[in-house]
Amino acid sequence: DAKTTQPPSMDCAEGRAANLPCNHSTISGNEYVYWYRQIHSQGPQYIIHGLKNNETNEMASLIITEDRKSSTLILPHATLRDTAVYYCIVRVTQAGTALIFGKGTTLSVSS
């Protein structure tokens, strides 16, 4: 699976959009971009995933650049409950192997 790079931490004001970047410059054509988050003392929660088109669901939007070398997870209106560690993971979706987690980005949302 391709390596990803994320900033270690970010701050966001409550109610504002949180834009979390992820670099995956070595991504290959059949690898998807997955985003998970982990709220303190809980298991990771699936957020969204995509291949090359932008994706949106009830939790977030995922914007993938045209060359697929980077992506941004957008939480449109961050709340205090969105404070968590956010993980960007690249993998072949058909693979039967486990997700491998990097260090992620610690997002702190404050009022």
Added chain:
Amino acid sequence: GAVVSQHPSRVICKSGTSVKIECRSLDFQATTMFWYRQFPKQSLMLMATSNEGSKATYEQGVEKDKFLINHASLTLSTLTVTSAHPEDSSFYICSARQGVGQPQHFGDGTRLSIL
């Protein structure tokens, strides 16, 4: 959505005790489940892959005789930490995938504290 249930959520026990953690997929069948361990302020580390009806595959450095994994049905995998010691204290998290191409879903973890 898919739910993975993990039990117990917290265990405190004496050194030398064996501890069993259960992981269930509640609304789907999971031929493959995964076990992770997480130490404070660190990321999740994959311990092993559990396949229904066959032996688990352990990651390098994880002792298979120490961490016994059983995946007897399509909805249940168990991790037994045998003869636990204080250094085994950690947050253990299980995960399951509904099928190929589906996202992995995670349990809420078990915090194990060995005194």
